[in-house]
Amino acid sequence: MKKITVVGAGNVGATVANVLAHKDIVNEIVLLDIKGDVAKGKALDSWQQAPIDYYSTKLTGSADYADTANSDIVVITAGVPRRPGMSRDDLITTNAKIVVSVTQSILEHSPNPIIIVVSNPLDVMTYAAFKSSGLPDNKVFGMAGILDTARYRAFLATELSVSPKDISAVLMGGHGDTMVPLPRYTTVAGIPVTEMIESSVLDGIVERTKKGGGELVKLMGTSAWYAPGAAAAQMVESIVKDEGRIFPVCARLSGQYGLDDIYLGVPVQLGKDGIQKIIELKLNDDEMALLNDSAGHVKDVIGTFKSMDLI
Numbered sequence: 480m481k482k483i484t485v486v487g488a489g490n491v492g493a494t495v496a497n498v499l500a501h502k503d504i505v506n507e508i509v510l511l512d513i514k515g516d517v518a519k520g521k522a523l524d525s526w527q528q529a530p531i532d533y534y535s536t537k538l539t540g541s542a543d544y545a546d547t548a549n550s551d552i553v554v555i556t557a558g559v560p561r562r563p564g565m566s567r568d569d570l571i572t573t574n575a576k577i578v579v580s581v582t583q584s585i586l587e588h589s590p591n592p593i594i595i596v597v598s599n600p601l602d603v604m605t606y607a608a609f610k611s612s613g614l615p616d617n618k619v620f621g622m623a624g625i626l627d628t629a630r631y632r633a634f635l636a637t638e639l640s641v642s643p644k645d646i647s648a649v650l651m652g653g654h655g656d657t658m659v660p661l662p663r664y665t666t667v668a669g670i671p672v673t674e675m676i677e678s679s680v681l682d683g684i685v686e687r688t689k690k691g692g693g694e695l696v697k698l699m700g701t702s703a704w705y706a707p708g709a710a711a712a713q714m715v716e717s718i719v720k721d722e723g724r725i726f727p728v729c730a731r732l733s734g735q736y737g738l739d740d741i742y743l744g745v746p747v748q749l750g751k752d753g754i755q756k757i758i759e760l761k762l763n764d765d766e767m768a769l770l771n772d773s774a775g776h777v778k779d780v781i782g783t784f785k786s787m788d789l790i
Contacts, residue, residue, distance in 0.1 A: 481505040481719050484547040484589070486581050487556035488512035488540065490701075491597060493521045494708025495554050495715075496538060500525055502712065503534040504719050509550070512557075515542030548588040552718060554622075554711050555608065557581050558598035560702040570599050571783055578604045579611045579789045586612055593718060593753045596621040596729070597711050599702070601654040602777045603784050605729050605742045611790050616731035617754040623654035624727025624744040625710035630691040631660055634684045639675060641667060648672075649760070650688070650727050651744050652773030658744065659769045660685045664760070714749060721751040725758065735759050736767075738774050741781065 483499060485492045488510050496510050512518035518540030526538045539546070547553070558574035578598050585592065594612060596605040596619070605621035612619055627650045629643075636643040645668040652659035662681055665672040672681065687694070695703040717724040728747045732738040735745065735757050746758040762770065 481552070482507045482509070482550045483715060484509045484511055484550040484553045484585070484592075485556065486511045486547075486553060486585070487558070487598075488514065488518035488521050489556065489560070490704030491560075491707050491711075492554070492556035493525075494704050495556060495597075495711045496522065497525045497528075498709050498712040499715055500529070500534055500536040500538055501532060502716055503536055504716060505536055508536055508538045509547050510538065510540045511542065511544070511547055512540070513542055515540065518542065544584045544588055547585060550585070550589040550592050552593045552595065552715055553585050553589065554595045554597060554715065555581055555585075555604075556597040556711070558604070560599075563696055563700060571603060571780060572787070574598050574600070574604055575607050575784050575787060575789060578607045582608045582611045586614075592618070594619045595711055595714055597707060599654070600780055602729055602742045602744075603780045606731075606781055607784055607789070609731060609742070616733070617752060620731070620747070620754055621654075621729030621742065622707070622711045622714055623729045624650050624746075625713060626707050627654065627658055627660075627688060627691070627744070628727055629706055629710060631665075631684065631688040634687055634691075635665070635667070635672065635676070638680060638684060639667065646672075649746055651746075651760075652770055653743060653777045654729065655692075655776075656689050657769075657773035657776045658689055659766065659773055660688055661760075661762075661766060663763075663766070717749040718751060718753065723748050723750045723755060725749075728754065730754055730757055732757070736762075736770060738771075741774055741778060743770075743774055743777060 522538040522540035598604040609619040632646040649664040748755040
């Protein structure tokens with residue numbers, strides 16, 4: 480039996496729960512929110528969808544952490560979303576308090592879950608969840624790279640008029656403007672993307688990817704939810720089914736890429752115990768310089784979190 484808790488019944492959390500229910504791979508999903516009636520309503524709506532879309536996963540909503548007891552995986556989406564003019568880093572003061580509180584409350588009822596963080600600023604919120612949980616670092620990680628690569632692949636698919644199914648890509652670094660897309664590791668049906676698109680056009684797509692979240696905030700007045708929710712659900716699927724899929728994930732580095740005690744986007748293998756392995760790519764000097772620059776920015780924001788003395 481697999482029990483999944485999704486903390487936060489906003490747009491992202493509700494999408495995680497709904498997409499995951501459609502995969503029909505777990506027995507129970509608890510949608511938790513301080514607005515208990517909202518959580519109950521969205522969970523009930525998704526459960527009433529089950530006879531139509533033909534899945535058996537039971538969804539319930541709650542405001543009581545006791546209902547999350549013995550969860551195998553917890554997805555944390557709680558926090559305030561970005562508004563126009565805000566960066567992800569602007570959210571740190573409010574969301575750090577929320578993520579630390581949520582993590583500690585979850586651990587009171589589920590002693591050894593896998594925790595996936597979606598709350599922004601992603602890299603630092605994942606660090607906060609790790610520090611406040613006491614869990615091993617293979618069990619606490621964040622969703623960022625899957626979403627970022629999805630945006631990158633979607634933009635490439637549009638430019639090349641091909642199916643996004645045929646595009647494989649890797650991005651690294653922080654979740655934000657300092658992320659590091661790697662065109663050298665991007666292929667279309669196995670063909671290097673550099674052979675199919677002009678470098679100037681590719682550079683433009685890379686820049687659009689870095690600001691992909693902000694583009695959506697400007698259009699909608701709030702953060703995205705369909706793609707982020709689906710990305711988190713895909714991570715849960717690889718863990719539940721012990722697929723060992725390789726995804727770019729916000730993981731804790733302890734010497735890999737020459738970095739230590741920092742959460743940063745890197746390719747990992749995901750299975751039943753969480754992160755099975757961090758994969759170290761052979762980056763060239765330019766790529767490593769970009770990764771170090773991104774890591775420096777994340778460390779600065781981690782410093783802001785540490786100064787809050789929440790833990």
